[in-house]
Amino acid sequence: MAVDADVCMIVEGGYPYIVGGVASWADAFMRASPQLRFHIIAISVSSQSRRPSYALPENVVGITDILLDVCPPGVTPNRRGQQQVERLISLLQTSVISGDGSVFEQFIKHLLATGYGQTALLDSKAGWLAMEAAYAELLPSSPLLDFFWSWRFLLRSVLAIARTPLPQVRVFHAAGTGFSGLAAACARIATGRPFLLTEHGIYTNERRIDLAVSDWLFESGAGGFAISARPSELRSTWMNAFQSFSRISYAMADVITTQYRTNQIFQCSDGAAESKLRIIPNGIDADKFSSLARNTAPRRPTVLLIGRIVPIKDIRTFIMAIALLKDLVPNALGIIIGPEGEDPGYAAGCRQLVDQLGAASSIDFLGRVPDVMEYLLSADVLALSSISEAQPIAVLEAAATGLPVVSTDVGSCREIIEGFEGDPVKGAGGSVVAPCNPKEMAEALAVILLDDRKRAEMGDVMRRRAANYYHKDRVKGLYEALYAELQTSPPQPQQVKLS
C-alpha cells in the first residue's frame, strides 16, 4: 500500500496552534520517533487562530485541519432523498444518544454513500423535520433556539469530521476520545486501517467540568408556562453526546492506551472492552533532566506552579495556598509560569485575588518563559492545584530534576509521587492533597519547605522513579512496538454500500 505517512496523529483543540498538555505530548512524542513519518489532523473551530505555536518536527509530512463549525455542503437531496435524510439523522441521533459503535458505523457508511452534507442534513426541509423529531424525543418543551444551535453544532461537527479527506497511513492514532476519537473512528470505518486511542485525561470527566462552569448553557425555564412542560436539560444532552463520543471511540479503537490504572476504571465504566486496554505512561528525557545541577544559591523558599491560567488548573486554590503559606513559612514565594491568553477573564480574576489577599509580594506571574528549566532548578517545591489532570509532563520533568511535588489527588499524580504496585522505587516524593483545599496544600508545602533533609530525600525518590518508569526510551519502545503490532494486522477495507 502506498502511504503518505506511517501514522496519522489526530489532536483536538491544540496542536500545533495552542500550547498545552496534549499538544506538548504530541510534539514530544513525534520528535521521539524521527524514523516514523506523521500526518497531523488538527481539530479546532474557525474562530481559533491557526498560527502555529510549535515549530513542526521534520518527520511531520502534512497537516489536515478539521474546523468543527465548517462542513461541506455535500450533495443536494432530490425529492426521494427525504427518506435517506430521515434515516441518516435517525442513525446519528441513536448513536449520539446511545454511543453504539455499530449504529455509528452504519451512519458513516450511509453518509459516505449518499454524499450528503450540510445542505441535506441541516439546511433542507427534510433536515429540519428530522431536527424537530430529535427535539421531540430529546428535549420537548425546552427552548427551541438553544436546542437548534446545540443540534446544529453537534451535527456540523460530526459532518465536518466524517467528510474530511483522509491521508493514506498505516495507523490512525487519536490523542483522546471526543472529536479526535470520533475522527479516528470515521477513518477506521472508511479505510479499515487500525485505530490506536491514547487517552490522557478522561474526556467525559473533563467535559463534565467544562459544562458545569460554562455560562453559555443555562436552564432558562422559558419553555412556556404549560403545566406539562418539563425543565430543560440541554446540559445533560451535551454530556450524553460527549459520553457517546467516548463510547463510539472505545468501540471502534483496536487498542486503547492510557498512562495509569485509575483511568482504566473510568474507561471500562464508559464501555471500553478490557481486552483493548493497555498502560503506557508519558515519557520524558530523564537522563537530560537528572544530569542538570540544582541551583543551591541562597533564595526565598520558592514554590513553582507550571500550567495555563485556566479554571481547570484551579490557580485560585494555589494563590490562596500561598497566601496562607506566608504565615507558616515567612518570606515564601510562589511563582506561576504559564500563558494567560486562553481565558483572559479568569487570569484577570486570579490577579485580582492576589491583590485582595494582600499577597502581591509573595506571588509572581511570569507568563510564558523562554527556559522553564532555569526555574525548575531554582525552586524548592513544585505545586499542582488542578482539579483534573492526566499525567502532567510538568510534574514528570520536575521529578526528573529531583524536585519534590505537592499535588492535588488528580490523574496519576498519586502514582508519580507515592509510587504504585510493583514500583521498585519505594517512598514518597512529595505530598498528595485534596483538590480545592488551599489550607491542606499550604500545610503540605510548609512541611517540605521547612525540612531540608526531607526535601532532599523526596527529591531523590522523584528523580529515581522518573528515570526508572517514565524514561522516554522505554515509552518510545512501547509505542513503536504497538505500531508494529497494529501494522501487521491486514487492512480491512470497508465496503461502503447502502444496506
Place this chain on the structure above:
Amino acid sequence: MTNVNVTIEALTRRGTLAGVFGAYSYASFIVAGPWIFTVLGLSYLSATACDGSCADLTIFRSVVIYNSMYSLIITSPLAFFAGRYASRQLHRGCDQHVFYVLVLSLSIFLLLTLLLAAPFYTLATRLEVYEQVASIQNLLLIGSAWLLIPFLGVIRAHNGIIIAFAAGSLAVFVLGHLPADTTATSLLLSFNGGFAVTDLILLATIVRRFGSQIVVDHELKDEWRKVWELPVAGFAYALGLWIDKIIMWHLAPSDNLAASGALQTMPSYDTAMFWSQLSSIPVIAVFLVHVETRFSARLSEFHTRMQQRASLGELKELVQNAARHALSGVVGLFAAFAIIAAMMILTSLALMSELGLRPAYMSILRVALCAMAFYSSAILCFNFLLLLDLRRQALLIVLTFLVLNGALTVAFLPLGPAFYGYGNMFASAASLLVGFGLLFKELPWLNYHAFITNNASL
C-alpha cells in the same frame, strides 16, 4: 413589523376618524401614490383642457401614460432594493449610508432615462423640442416620486407623504388654470409643476431625517448580490403590469391611436385597464391597514417569542395563527375585490361618461375588472411572501404573470376585439393560483424559514 405597518397601526390606534382617514390615505399613497396622482391629474387637466378630442390633449395623455410605464419599469428594481436596504440599515441603527443609496438610485434612474427614454422621445416621436423636454422632465419627476416613497415608508413619515401629494394636487389645480392656451407643453408643465412640488416635499422630508451627507457604503455590492431576487422581482412586477398594454399599443390590429410617431396608445384598452386597477386601491388600502399590519404584528410576536426561548410547541401555535390569518386574509380580500368588480360592472354603464368610457370599451372593462380581482389577490400573496423574506417564491409569482400576460395577450390578439383583455385575465388567474399555492405551501414552514432560510447568523 415593517415600518409601514408600524405607522398604520399607530394611526389606527388613535381611535379618531382623522387617524383612520390618515391610515387609509397613507396606505393608498405608499402603494400607488404617483399612479393615483397621475390618474387624478390626467382626469383634471383633461377636463380643463378641451373636450377630449384635441391633438394636444392626446399627446399629453400619451406622454404621461408612456412615462408612467417607463418610470415604473426602471424604478421598481431600484425601489425594491433601496427600500429593503434603508429598512435594514435603520433596524441596525446605522443610517449614514441611506442618503447615499437614495442619490445612487436617483443617479441610476437618470442615467437609464437618458439612455433609454430620451432617445425614444427625440428619435422615435415627432414631438416639438419643447414637448420633448417637458416629456423627459415629466418622466424624471414621476420616477423620482416612485424612488422617494420607499424611503418615506421606512422613516414612517406618513404626514410628509400625505402633505406632499395634497400640495402637489393643489399645485396642479392652480397651474391648470394659468395657461391661456392648452398645448401639450403647457399641460405637461402644469402636471410637472404638481409633481415637482410633491417630489420636493418628499425629498425635503428625507433630507431632514438623514441629512445630505453622502457616505459611500462599500458593502452595497455584496448586499445587492445577496438579495438579487428583489430587483429582479421589481422589474418583473413592473414589466408584467405593462406588457399587455405595450403589446396592445403596437400589435393590435384596430383601435390604436398614434399620437406622435411611435408614441402609440390604445384608449379603449388603456382606459378600461386603468379604471379597473384604480378600483382595487381601496381594497389594497384595507389590506395594508388591517390584514398585512396584523400579520406583520403576528410575525413580530413570533420572532420575539423565539428570541425569548419559546418551545417548538408554542412557536408552532404562533405559526398556525399567522398562517390562518394570512390565508383567510387573501380569501376575504379576494371576495372584496370580486364585489368591487361586480359593483363596477353593474354601475359602469351609468357612470360611463364620468369615467371617460365609451360603449365600445365596456367588454374590455368587464374582463379587466375580473382580471383585477385575480391579479390584486396574487399581489397580496406576493406581499406576504416578501414579508416572510421568501424572495424567490415571490419572484416566481411576478415572473409567472409577466410571461403569461405577454404570451396570452399575443395569443388572444388574433381572436379579435371581443377577446381583448382575456390574456391578461387568464394570466392573472394563473398567477393567483401560483401565489396562493406558494403561500399555502410555505406558511407552515415559518419556523424553518426563520431558523434556516432567513437566519443571518448562518
